[in-house]
Amino acid sequence: PEVDSISVGRRVQIFSNGELSQLFVLQIPRKAFTRFSLIDGNLQQARNQYFDEQAVLISEPYAFRHDLRAGDSVTLPTDKGDKVFQIAGVYVDYGSETGVIAMHRNTYLKYWDDTSISSIGIYAKNESSVPQLIGKLRDIVDEERNNPYKQIKEQDLEIVSNQAIREASIKIFDRTFAVTQVLRLLAIVVAFVGILSALMAIQIERSRELALMRAIGLTPRQLWFVVSGETGIIGTLAGILAAPIGITIAAILILVINRRSFGWSMDISIDPLVLGQSVTLAILAALLAGIYPATRLSKIKPADALREE
16 A cells, blocks of 8 residues: 555667667656656657656666757667657766666567566655555565575565665765765865975065164064964965866866766756855955964064175
8 A cells, every 4th residue: 555656667778879888668658757857858748758758768878978969869779679669758867877778568578578577666655654665565565485495585675765775875975975075185285395395495585674663663563363364364365266177177077077088967066155164264264274374474673684695
């Protein structure tokens, strides 16, 4: 009673357009077709073609690598010879760099002598009944495994919910971006050391100029604020200039390099809060790096700095 509908799927490797490609055979309820996030093609029209007209869907990497789009056709080797299938749409997919061709199971059975199933999708009527449904399915599987007349190994069947898959995916992404956070900290350290080195160089080059300012009446405290102010300006300019440069580099990586390397694209999301944090961090790093040089310069003795050989 907890089951609303089911789907069956199978993944097959085929040789298409000169390379090995993945054929994803899928029989799903019509209402579940919206799970395909189309980037090319009309959703309603693509659904009708997929279910009723033996058309196929192709993933974005496959479309990019073979220069195909909705309305084109692709030739596939079947058990009954090469057949031409119309492309109903192009959908977003990050699971395969070489690309995937999605085909309805009825179309697949018409041209291939293969009735095997790799996966079964079960749609629950409501989200709250998912744990109970998984528990019942595992009980059924355990009974079948204990049946001496059936040889079902533990690794032959695995029951996983969409939520578990999503949580596992998020953990993988979190581990990946943990490296990014380390790189970010390293970049901050390098920037800090760079600003400190630059200000120390300024101390040597401008020691005579700053000593002259001291000689005409500038107090050590005022000199400290002058140097700190210059440091803050450097950090502010660096943070403001870094924002558009960083966005440009990100756009190049996502829209050009990533697409050419893997064939898929991603949406660019610019968070104003992150940009604001970056500018603030640049200013703070510059001010912190300027404390030591400013303190050294504020203690400079005008007579020693103005003395010439």
